[in-house]
Amino acid sequence: MIMLHSTNLNAPQVDFKEAILTGQAPDRGLYMLNEIPRLDDAEMFSFSDLELTQIAYKVLSRIIGDLIPKEQLESIINSALNFEIPIHYVSNHDYMMYIDQGPTCSFKDVGARMLARLMEYFLEVENKNVIIITATSGDTGGAVAQAFYEMNRIQVVVLYPKNEVSNLQRKQMTTLGKNVTAIGINGKFDDCQKFAKNAFADKDLDLNLTSANSINFGRLLPQTLYYFLAYSRVAEDLGEKVIFSVPSGNFGNLLGGLIAFRMGLPVKKFIAAVNENDEFPRYVNSGTYQKVEPSKNCLSSAMNVGHPSNLARLIEMYGGQIDEIGIVHKDPDLEKIRDDIYTISITDELTKQTIKGFYESYSKIIEPHGAVGWAGLQAYRTDTPKDKNVKSISIETADPAKFPEAIVSLINITPKLPQCLEIINQKEEFPNPVEINTYEDFKKYLQSNY
Ligand SMILES: *Cc1c(COP(=O)(O)O)cnc(C)c1O
Numbered sequence: 001m002i003m004l005h006s007t008n009l010n011a012p013q014v015d016f017k018e019a020i021l022t023g024q025a026p027d028r029g030l031y032m033l034n035e036i037p038r039l040d041d042a043e044m045f046s047f048s049d050l051e052l053t054q055i056a057y058k059v060l061s062r063i064i065g066d067l068i069p070k071e072q073l074e075s076i077i078n079s080a081l082n083f084e085i086p087i088h089y090v091s092n093h094d095y096m097m098y099i100d101q102g103p104t105c106s107f108k109d110v111g112a113r114m115l116a117r118l119m120e121y122f123l124e125v126e127n128k129n130v131i132i133i134t135a136t137s138g139d140t141g142g143a144v145a146q147a148f149y150e151m152n153r154i155q156v157v158v159l160y161p162k163n164e165v166s167n168l169q170r171k172q173m174t175t176l177g178k179n180v181t182a183i184g185i186n187g188k189f190d191d192c193q194k195f196a197k198n199a200f201a202d203k204d205l206d207l208n209l210t211s212a213n214s215i216n217f218g219r220l221l222p223q224t225l226y227y228f229l230a231y232s233r234v235a236e237d238l239g240e241k242v243i244f245s246v247p248s249g250n251f252g253n254l255l256g257g258l259i260a261f262r263m264g265l266p267v268k269k270f271i272a273a274v275n276e277n278d279e280f281p282r283y284v285n286s287g288t289y290q291k292v293e294p295s296k297n298c299l300s301s302a303m304n305v306g307h308p309s310n311l312a313r314l315i316e317m318y319g320g321q322i323d324e325i326g327i328v329h330k331d332p333d334l335e336k337i338r339d340d341i342y343t344i345s346i347t348d349e350l351t352k353q354t355i356k357g358f359y360e361s362y363s364k365i366i367e368p369h370g371a372v373g374w375a376g377l378q379a380y381r382t383d384t385p386k387d388k389n390v391k392s393i394s395i396e397t398a399d400p401a402k403f404p405e406a407i408v409s410l411i412n413i414t415p416k417l418p419q420c421l422e423i424i425n426q427k428e429e430f431p432n433p434v435e436i437n438t439y440e441d442f443k444k445y446l447q448s449n450y
Pocket of ligand 1: 398
């Protein structure tokens, strides 16, 4: 059985079950695998004959081992990954992978839906119940709420800033009911996050609280799967290498790719494309890490991250160590990082031009996050003519209908609401359950309702 350790190296090692149920390690580090198993080229190449769910079983069972029996793991996978991840040819050697067809039309559905089911399974084994508290600026809350809806043994409380989320974002959280309670607080996202953190640390609360944000290894691991899928769909020769372009914020998506790479996936280069929050490209180029504080508000709002939490895992993979507040304790092999990862910051201006240009060239609408990835790929193509015949896969991480204002202003077309959002849009909302202004209000609410 593969064990996991904390990236801060100051907490006991745990198995996969413990890592899922605790989320963050007690020393505030992130859990990471002690060793990464390898698949061989022939096996990965043969994935071209398999469905996503079959690939998922082959990959995940290598890591989860016999902690979950085959039949149960298959059923978790089949119920979590019940939507398509299409990979479309765009032009030359470039492909686009659309991870936008889950229930909230965001790539976060992959990790959140797998985590929910893994957590439910392990809670059943342990005969325990938990309450998940999630603070959201809009998108994560919806993905988590939808993913954990109707899970046994799990209650969900989502805190969102009442006046700062879009109608659709709010409805993804407030139309569910049952085990999901969404609370619009009178404050900002930072207040939501503060209330959640206070609750986790509050010794008066005798509740089994946990978190479902992207630091949980159970959300990260499933994000390896679509890299194997995409590779198997575009590679034509055994061992052929490909390029992945990944629009990045907290770097969970990229880490999925890097773990797949360590498992042996033949990758020529990862492109880590960020918006104007450019701490990672600056670090890779200069060797000096400095967060962007406060983070900048860019069009690709889900990537407005000034200090990506998954850097702790990335830097460890390259022999270094960085803690949760952004202090580098040991330098990683930056040369090796540059070999594997091309990283670039894309301005909002270029993001907009890219959405326009993509539509003009290919008559297809992409949204701001996917556009950052596509723009990153174009920069790489220009910089690296020697790789011009290497195939690439860019990732579109959300459906354009989630960003109607931006799209209309650029190409004057209102993106069509996909079915997943249409259903949510028509549902009745539950009223806000309580007025919350301060942490004390939230604490009282938790004490009297759970
Ligand atoms: C969260 C998110 C991202 C960024 O992914 P990370 O794993 O945080 O790097 C990109 N696009 C969309 C639409 C997202 O919701």
